[in-house]
Amino acid sequence: MKELPFAITLEVGSSLANRTGSWRVERPVYVDRLPPCNDACPAGENIQQWLYLAEDGSYEAAWRRIMAENPLPAVMGRACFHPCETACNRAQVDEAVGINELERFLGDRALAEGWAVAAPEPASGSRVLVVGSGPGGLSAAYHLRLLGHDVVVAESSPEPGGMMRYGIPTYRLPRHIVHGEIRRIQALGVTIECGRRVDDLDAAMEDGHFDAAFLAIGAQRSKHIDIPAGDSARMVSALDLLHRAQEPDRPSIGRRVVVYGGGDTAMDAARTARRLGAADAVVVYRRTRDRMPAHEEELRDAVEEGVRLKWLSTIVGDEDGSLTIERMALDDHGFPQPTGEFETLEADALVLAVGQAADLTLVRSLPEIAVHGEVIEVGPDMMTARPGVFAGGDVVAGARTLTDAVGHGKKAARAIDAWLRGEAPASGARHALAGFDRLNTWYYADAPQAQRPRLDAARRASTFDEVVAGLDESTALFEARRCLSCGNCFQCDNCFGVCPDNAVLKVEEGHGYSFDYDFCKGCGLCVQECPCGAIEMVPEEI
């Protein structure tokens, strides 16, 4: 080495001796926050994580991430009303990420590729009886099976699937999809006994040597209302109609059909009526559109298909194929009140879609299980007052959706597993929510939601073919990449780049970062410029 002039000329990089970290009063730390989609998912899916995997085309890994929580992605990708998208922070930028359609894309791909979940040997020695093969029952059976238990599902209907099979029209949920996903659960070693109705739980458990039971019997009984002078021959329940529409010889229903109710089932019934040949399908609902429980998309699809809606109307009489309708008005509390104004509506058939209830015959033989109204009372771990008997899905209080049922099934399975092992169910602490204000949305590329191709509305009245098509791979990839990854690092390198003190280190390429607190001055730039809010400043202890 040359002899350098004293003091004037310095060896490069010698400032590393100056530990500027001592200037710091706050330190940045990496955090994982709860993305709103995950927070909103009734099935408890880690949506952000599987989107992260899907973003780079790791579809199978993404699917497996879904499968850790939900065994029915192809079904849920069609039938779920996706509260995740309602919660999605991207909706405040442009449009929510199309999580639901991505789930369907992954679910369909799994079916097409025959991806399977490895079946463990029954290791626990415990046997669990699941009553009902709807989404809740199947979810519980799947998770229990993965936890090493021997599971038998008793289903009273000829085919498994519950509402997936009998309640949701095929144009929304094709049957081969339902069958495909159920077969995959069966392939794990879950036994489904169809046509087996369980009325005596004790006997069933004793006969089958079951150690625990999960009741997922659903709400399959349509509620009825009395209409004066009603001609019961022309009246049909919505569930009945939907069920019969699945049969090879479909019922004929007449040219003018009135559906009474305002929920998703009412929409399904009206749309099904159109497909069964009704020239005029009218939904009569006593309140207004904004108070209607049906989901916006269902309503939109119904209207597209020519379904008419009559708001603020109740049916008060039925004579000679002519319905008497009374106009209603909302009072100050938003309740409909009669106005005394009447009109008539011609109808060949009246479909009642005024709600469903559970058939609680089974639990009547178990006096310790409390029934409140129409639902079974369960604890936070889904267990009834009868030790070892758990319940979930539509038969317990809460939102009655397929996805909630899947969530109940998973939760119950974990609780049953804990109970069988004599442990308390694990309660995972939830991370703080990754709200929109945590994001720096500047960094996300502008991109509105990909639109899924839809079947032409004019064709829909004559076919039960699926209305909404799936994404192709390029649109799926596009959609996955719209994810903002709220609250969870997605390796964008911003913190690594924007640190003026080079105090962010890459742990290993693609596997996160760490702070070099020897040099970090605590300026907070990394926090401010993190797109997804996965860093926060905490005060130094001085």
Place this chain on the structure above:
Amino acid sequence: MAPVRFYQVGSFAVGNRLVDRSERTVQSDAGRSNSLTSGHRACQGCGEALGARYALDAAMRATGGRLVAVNATGCLEVFSTPYPETSWQIAWLHSLFANAPAVATGVAAALRVKGRSDIRVVSQAGDGGAVDIGFGCLSGMFERNDDVLFICYDNEAYMNTGVQRSGATPPAARTATTEAVGPHPGNVFGQGKNLPEIAMAHRIPYVATATVADLHDLEDKVSRAMAVHGSRYLHILVPCPLGWGSASSDTVRVARLATQTGLFPVFEAERGRVVRVTPIRRLAPVEDYLRIQGRFRHLFDPEGAVAQPGVVAALQSMADATIARYGLLAGAEAEPRQGTGTGTEAAS
């Protein structure tokens, strides 16, 4: 499958695991040269430290490490090389405040004579060293078309000496020599000294502006500058938390707002002609920019209402005029940047 040219954060973030490594920034590379390394004594959130590392790392990449740098006196020099420690990891020379362009000329001439044309020269200064005291040397360097990339890190005042006004200080800004007192608080309204445009008037091969808020753009410009010979000028806006009275965490944000309000146009010029502008992506009113800086605090009352509507309106007019002059809104809708490296066309 058609290639998906959409990458979540596209080319806005520093890196992007979804795109090929070659399309990510130099800064995203764990093996970047860190021309300016840790342990320097810049303030927390220093925009100049950030800008200098961005620019020089990009230049190092562009030249395959065959780079020497000349530095004017100023913050960057003082915080990087107080005896006995230097933060530089490249061959670096500091001579004086005003002469960085001329020293670089000498270096370039020597390298040419020595047959070391593989080694490229970057010269750098703050706005004082470029716009004011070093202006004569810089103009001479431009006029001779010496083979030097000159980078001005513009933080709009003499920060090293305690925030005094420079020729690059914007109107109404408070500095230690333009205090927020009297009937016209802050710096005077004038025509300012637009060094990028003055550089263009020399018809040198390449002039560009950039900020620390758009790394891809900045790096593109450095590599484009290093792809040509002759005098090149890069003017980088580098917010100074101390002098601007902005939060240390807001350095990038305030630079971004400078561009999104139209106050600071981001463009490229070749031989005196503007050839590309970086369009405004999310137009913001100048108020958004002014409010987060202490140097403009006197324009607002303690409750946050505009106390000097005339001044704010005048600054807005300046921004509007700049937007119109450079066409900063044209094409913003037509060509949203979402892929990588698509903000500007490839160098010809």
Place this chain on the structure above:
Amino acid sequence: MALCRPEVICAYPISPQTHIIEALSEFVKRGALAPCEFVNAESEFAAMSVAIGASAAGARAFTATASQGLLFMMEAVYNASGLGFPVVMTLANRAVGAPINIWNDHSDAMAARDAGWVQLFAQSVQEAADLHLQAFRLAEELSGPVMVCMDGFVLTHATERVDLPSQQAVDAFLPPYEPRQVLDPDAPYSIGAMVGPEAFEEVRYLAHARQLAAVERIAEIGSEFAEAFGRDSGGLVHSYRSADAEVVVVAMGSVLGTIKEVVDAQRAGGARIGALGVTSFRPFPLDAVRQALGGARRVVVLEKSVSVGFGGVLSTDVALALNGLAVPVSTVVAGLGGRPITESALRSVLEAAQGGRLEKLTFLDLKHELVARELERMAARRRSGPSAENMLRDLGIVGAGG
């Protein structure tokens, strides 16, 4: 100069330096100096800065200037020495304004006295040429800049027969530049750190020590030069007939030619008189000067500059060299702004010196009446107005109106 194989030449034109750079630019343009770059700087400040940069990048760098130019580049002059770059600069000595004046004196060189440069003064065109060879050799050995001072017009514009050595001989004397520190991506350093109170004094002391070491090297290089080229050029000082002299005139630069003639004439008249030419003004060779002057009874320092408010500049150094010896030193300020130093004026000063009548400080050929009138006017009115104009009015050059 051209024989020294300069690699980067940079300059800004100023009288009376222009002949030098014009010729060099032509050489470069013709390719006679290849590889060599000629940079037309936009100011002297830039010119010195270019030289700093070139030197930092390992090139042999040269510039030339004068007077105002030197002062304009002064910040960079200090910087070159502070950073230890072996730049060689020709200073075509010229007066410093105001009033603006393009003619020769040494005010410019004296202004750079403490800048940390070696300053060598040439007595003749030949010596100027020879000193440049030695300057590069010295600068590059020391890693410090050297200024070759030659009197503006008197030497810069003189046509003299000059013996130019062969390129081969020059190359043998002056090896290629091997920089002590160089900007190199393969061996990067940070050159030009900020140095605080903890080390600044040491840095300055080391610069001083380097200059002291240069005293020895200047003498040695001068000897080597004499050996190689057969000419006694350079070195620290040149004595002329001073061995037994009672009165010795000390001076720098071309005026020594005139002084030698007067010395010869006076010697012919029996006066024991001699001369001492100081070649190395910085570093100032105290010992050599003391040795050369120690035997004299009286010393007259004739200098082309004045430290306003004090007197001589060179005289102060000479007096210090004679510290402790009973040798009175008189200062004769002469030749300011190009005023001719005539043999007769010199003769009378030296006669006064021999007679012990020479004052401590004399302004040669001063127009006493004129300055007396102006002083009177200044005393009468506190605000005198522009003195130069008044004097010109006295001389009848400017009209008395207004």
